[in-house]
Amino acid sequence: MSQARRKAWTWIVNQADEGDAVSLFTAVELAHSVGIARGRAKRFIRFLEEHKRVKLVQRGGGPVAATYRVISTEPLQFDKRASFTRANSARQRIWNSCRILRTFSLAELAATSQAAYATCCAYIKRLERVGLVRKVKRHAPEHGNCALFRLNIDVGHAHPIVRNDGVFCPARNTLYPYKETRT
Numbered sequence: 001m002s003q004a005r006r007k008a009w010t011w012i013v014n015q016a017d018e019g020d021a022v023s024l025f026t027a028v029e030l031a032h033s034v035g036i037a038r039g040r041a042k043r044f045i046r047f048l049e050e051h052k053r054v055k056l057v058q059r060g061g062g063p064v065a066a067t068y069r070v071i072s073t074e075p076l077q078f079d080k081r082a083s084f085t086r087a088n089s090a091r092q093r094i095w096n097s098c099r100i101l102r103t104f105s106l107a108e109l110a111a112t113s114q115a116a117y118a119t120c121c122a123y124i125k126r127l128e129r130v131g132l133v134r135k136v137k138r139h140a141p142e143h144g145n146c147a148l149f150r151l152n153i154d155v156g157h158a159h160p161i162v163r164n165d166g167v168f169c170p171a172r173n174t175l176y177p178y179k180e181t182r183t
Contacts, residue, residue, distance in 0.1 A: 002165070008034045008044055009076060012054070016070035024057060026065040051076065090115040094123050095159035098151050103136065105146045123162065124149060130167045130176035132160060 011033050016023050031041040045068060048054040053072050060066030093113040101108065106124065110117040127133040132155065137148035156171025166177040 004034065004036050004040070005044060008036065008041065012048070012070055013073045016073055024067050024069055026060075026067055028065050089159070090119050091123055091162075092159045094120055098124075098127075098133065099154055099157075101151075103148060103150045105148055107146060109149075126162045126167060126178075127160060129178045131179065132167065132176065 008030060011030065012025065015025050027038060027041040027045055030036075030045070031038045034041070036044075045054060049056065049068075053070065053074070053076070054068045055071045056066060057069045058064075058067040090113070094109060094115050097109050097113040098104065101112065104112075106117060106120050109115075109120045109124070113120065124133055128135060128149070132151070132153050133149050134152050135147055136150045139147040155169040155174070158170045160176075161168045161170065163175075166175050168175050
């Protein structure tokens with residue numbers, strides 16, 4: 001669960017604990033209290049509505065904001081993102097190629113996964129930052145030489161999901177945080 005969602009959920013649960021008179025809230029109040037954008041607050045509330053945690057009390061319109069009430073404070077599960085990814089996405093094809101080839105160049109990866117070279121480069125760079133992939137040969141200045149990468153850790157069939165705080169591996173239900181880059 002992201003830090004912003006955790007703060008938002010804590011704020012909403014606290015609203016429910018304060019009693020019926022105060023348990024009503026709007027997306028604007030949530031955004032200001034937690035320090036997130038209004039659009040993000042609205043998306044989070046929509047997520048909570050789908051999971052039967054909040055209920056729309058009064059529909060908004062014009063200058064009046066929609067009002068919500070907490071109906072359940074059960075703990076939330078956020079890291080179930082694997083079911084929302086497309087089965088044959090470019091990242092899934094890249095990950096499949098990494099698992100088959102084990103040692104590869106970016107050009108080989110792009111060719112075998114039928115993904116754009118830039119997409120492969122960006123995805124492998126993130127996997128390298130968390131240690132799932134490592135560079136075994138640097139790019140040489142001569143024509144025809146290219147960098148080689150090796151799959152360090154095979155985390156299962158489902159491709160690792162790139163996030164702001166690290167790379168989430170749905171097969172292991174594990175988040176690999178980014179390692180600090182040297183400057």
